[in-house]
Amino acid sequence: MEPRHIRYILTRSGAAIVLIVAILYGVDMLKKKQRKDTIISNLKSVCSDSSFFNQFHAADARKALVRGVGLIAEARLLGLDPDETLDGGLGIEKKYFSVDKEDGGTPIRESIIRKCLRANYENFLKLGYTADYHTLQGMKGGELPSVRTGPTAGSRAEIGTIIDVALSPGLDRVIANLEIRPPRIPGTPMTDVEIARAKQLAKDLSEAGVIETAAAERITASLTPKPPEEKPKK
Numbered sequence: 001m002e003p004r005h006i007r008y009i010l011t012r013s014g015a016a017i018v019l020i021v022a023i024l025y026g027v028d029m030l031k032k033k034q035r036k037d038t039i040i041s042n043l044k045s046v047c048s049d050s051s052f053f054n055q056f057h058a059a060d061a062r063k064a065l066v067r068g069v070g071l072i073a074e075a076r077l078l079g080l081d082p083d084e085t086l087d088g089g090l091g092i093e094k095k096y097f098s099v100d101k102e103d104g105g106t107p108i109r110e111s112i113i114r115k116c117l118r119a120n121y122e123n124f125l126k127l128g129y130t131a132d133y134h135t136l137q138g139m140k141g142g143e144l145p146s147v148r149t150g151p152t153a154g155s156r157a158e159i160g161t162i163i164d165v166a167l168s169p170g171l172d173r174v175i176a177n178l179e180i181r182p183p184r185i186p187g188t189p190m191t192d193v194e195i196a197r198a199k200q201l202a203k204d205l206s207e208a209g210v211i212e213t214a215a216a217e218r219i220t221a222s223l224t225p226k227p228p229e230e231k232p233k234k
Contacts, residue, residue, distance in 0.1 A: 043089030058172040063142025070139025073131040128152040
């Protein structure tokens with residue numbers, strides 16, 4: 001075979017290989033984009049007012065929280081930063097230029113949703129969970145499986161409340177009041193940090209119109225230690 005024919009064949013073969021690689025890359029990118037779009041769509045459902053602040057059942061609120069954190073973890077595998085994922089879930093368009101910045105502060109409900117999901121995603125990581133296939137599949141169904149690897153392997157986190165429902169019945173149906181955390185013994189007293197966080201959440205929920213101002217004041221008063229009574233002077 002003449003060298004010219006060999007070069008021709010090699011050139012055509014090389015071009016075919018490049019074309020195949022480009023097609024495979026394009027298909028992979030398309031699949032990733034489709035998956036990202038699906039994640040954002042599902043997260044929008046979790047972040048909706050009716051889902052985040054008004055679940056009918058406490059179990060559904062816990063499952064929705066787990067699904068939301070799982071979606072953020074899966075999006076991270078696809079290259080989406082958690083804040084970028086939350087922007088999508090909240091329906092916030094990406095700003096490309098500084099002139100696109102909006103005036104005014106962040107709406108209180110949006111702030112509550114972002115703070116809750118961001119904190120719970122960080123708790124998810126601190127507890128030793130990884131976004132492996134088994135974990136993500138369980139979270140899609142609203143179940144938080146046991147940690148599979150690391151020093152806490154075999155343990156399972158709990159989903160507790162920031163504000164005790166004894167202080168405000170029904171708050172276990174509000175996702176904003178839920179947190180993924182290590183299991184704790186019932187009756188364990190709250191730390192000063194936990195008390196401060198519960199008071200702030202009560203204030204935020206009141207400002208957002210989720211609970212009445214009187215309810216927030218009652219929660220704050222219940223969490224505020226009463227000063228010791230002075231002994232009568234003799």
